[in-house]
Amino acid sequence: MKLPLKPFYFIRHGETELNRQGIIIGSIDISLNAHGMEQARHAALSLKDEKFDIIVSSPRKRALQTAEVISHAIPKSIILENDLVERVWGEAEGQPFDSTKSLFDDGNTPEGAELFTLFSQRIISTVSKHLLNEQSLPLFVSHGGVFKALVHYLGYEKLSSSNGIPFLFSPPESGEAKWKIHNLKENKSRNLA
Secondary structure, three states, X not given: OOOOOOOEEEEEOOOOHHHHOOEOOOOOOOOOOHHHHHHHHHHHHHHOOOOOOEEEEOOOHHHHXXXXXXXXXXXXXXXXXXXXXXXXXXXXXXXXXXXXXXXXOHHHOOOOEOOHHHHHHHHHHHHHHHHHHOOOOEEEEEOHXXXXXXXXXXXXXXXXXXXXXXXEEEOOOOOOOOOEEEEOOOOEEEOOO
C-alpha cells in the first residue's frame, strides 16, 4: 500500500519514566511523567496555529494523555486507533535499549516481538486508511517506533523523533521525489534526499 499524497501531522507522546531510563516500552501501558505532561503542553503551543481538524491517537495511556492535553488546548475530537500502538517488542520489553542493533533488521527481532516489516505494513496501512477516509487533516498521536516506520517507509532511515515534538508530513509537490518532514517545534523543514 502507498501513502496517499495528503499532508498529515504526527507527534510522539511525551516522556515516560521508562523513556527517561532508556527502557524499551513496546506494549507496556505506562503514563506520562511530569516532564512528559509539560512536553505535551509545549506541543500544544507549537500546534496552536496549525490547521489539523482531528486527532487520531494510539489508545496507550502515554499517547492518549498527550492527545488529551492537545485536545484540551486546541478543541479537536479524538479518535482512538488500536493499530497505531507501538511495536510489540516481546522479551525485549522492559529491557534497556541496545543501540547496536538495527530496528529495521527482522533478523535481530527479539523472541515474541513483531517483525519490523509487519509492524511497518500495519502503520502505513493504518495511516493510509485515515488519510483516505477522513475529509479532515489529521494529527496522529503515537509512538517513536511508529515515527520510525513512517520515516523509514519515506526513505529517511536516520531521522528520529524526541518525545513531544510535533511534525508536519508534506507530500512531494510536482517535480519533487520525496516527502518533506517539518519539525514544528524548531520550525525546521527536513528533506534529506
